[in-house]
Amino acid sequence: MRKLLNLLFENYTLTEDEAYKIMVEISEEKYSPIELASFLTIFNMRNITLDELKGYRRALLDLCIKIDLPKDAIDIVGTGGDGKDTFNISTLSSFVLAGAGEKVIKQGNYGASSVSGSSNMLDNFGYNFTTDQGQLKKEVEEIGITFLHAPLFHPALAKVAPIRKGLAVKTFFNLMGPLVNPVQPNFQNLGTYDVKTARLYHYVMQNSGIEYSISTALDGYDEISLTSPTKVYNNYGEFILESKDFGLNTLSAEDIRGGNSIVDNSRIFLNVLEGNSTQAQKEVVLANSALALQTIYPSKNLIECVAIANESLESKKALNIFTKLIRS
Missing domain, CATH: 1.20.970.10 (Transferase, Pyrimidine Nucleoside Phosphorylase; Chain C)
Known part of the structure; x- marks a missing residue:
């Protein structure tokens, strides 16, 4: 070395x-x-x-530990490491999609440079991480969503986890996480913290046989933030999206900031699912959910996809999916 x-x-x-x-x-x-x-x-x-x-x-x-789950599903995940301290937008979007009837196989990890990665959030609510194929298959088939805790499936990620946590800055392992879901589902909605990385992802994914969207907000978020235009790459090219393309409002950084602890972020998480969040918190989740839906259904426009995502939240279907997964 x-x-x-x-x-x-x-x-x-x-x-x-x-x-x-x-x-x-x-x-x-x-x-x-x-x-x-x-x-x-x-x-x-x-x-x-x-x-x-x-x-x-x-x-x-x-x-990685190989696991045989249905590939006709989507993963929604960002690199993290953007330093923006948002709440768990991608994880919430996963439940919105499952509430809309889509199958979701989400991979995630503990936050290395933030207080609340997706694993932190689900762990806090009592979800049990596992590599048991029977359990994971049951969740995705009967509930509509399952969660793969990355260190359980990737030996190398487990080996460097303490070092990443000690450094407390983004590393190239932030880049790897979204690309290495063990199932490699047929649909992937990936977020990165800058355009250079998004373009690299685009080159990697082009010949993967996967339907994908890669997003990076031009002001540095690793997902659609609605605080600035978002650069998007997918199987069909590259383009810029603005809040008006979703029929949603332009937001401020403060509007989508998370809390200072896992407890604070858990409260925001439940508020979104229960219909008690701010309008801004709801809208940023809707935007990311909509792009993921359009990844699955390219013929649908984003405003249609926002309406589907909104129905999942308003009907409490997303909340019901979350409750079932935590109790599984």
């Missing part, structure tokens, strides 16, 4: 096969915590390359 670190400090970039090999060795615990911290920090000093991203992704998918 010392030789490799010296090369990387001199702006050497890895081939796809070299990146693959390093990820395998990380999962085999061949490097010390100090070596790994140095390695992770390098990718905050320069952008990850397409070959590196492809190599790390291929390794994580090869190494």
Whole structure:
């Protein structure tokens, strides 16, 4: 690792096969915590390359615990690491989609640089993380949604979790999470914190056979924020979306900010599902849910998709799905 670190400090970039090999060795615990911290920090000093991203992704998918779940489902997930401290918008959108009758297989993790990743939220409500295929299949088939806690399925992610938490800044593992759902469902709605990363995702996903949308708000959010225009890449090209395209309001950063603790964010989470949130909190969830629905149904326009998502919330179907999952 010392030789490799010296090369990387001199702006050497890895081939796809070299990146693959390093990820395998990380999962085999061949490097010390100090070596790994140095390695992770390098990718905050320069952008990850397409070959590196492809190599790390291929390794994580090869190494992950395999699970046989229906692929005709969607994952909704962002990189995190945007430093915006929003509430759990993508996780809420997952329940909105399930409430609208779609199958959702969401992968998530504890927050490394925030107080409330999707795993923090579900753990706080008492959901039991598992790799039991029977249980996960039952959830997705009978409830409409299941959750894959990433460290249980990815040995390399588990190995670096304490280091990521100690660094408390985004690392290239933030980039990997959305790309390595073990099921690789047929539909994926991915969010990134900048346009460069969104474009890399686009290159990776183009030949994946998956229907996808990749979004990044131009003011730095890893999802549609309605605080600025959003750049979107999908199977059909790239375009800019504004709040008016959803028939929704333009919001401020304060409108969608989360709380200072998991308790605060849990309260917002339930308020959205129970119909007690602010209009802004509801609308940002509707926007992200709508783009995910359009990923599944490209012929539907976004305003139609907002109406479907709104019905899921207003009817309390999304809340009912959430309650069933927590009790499962």
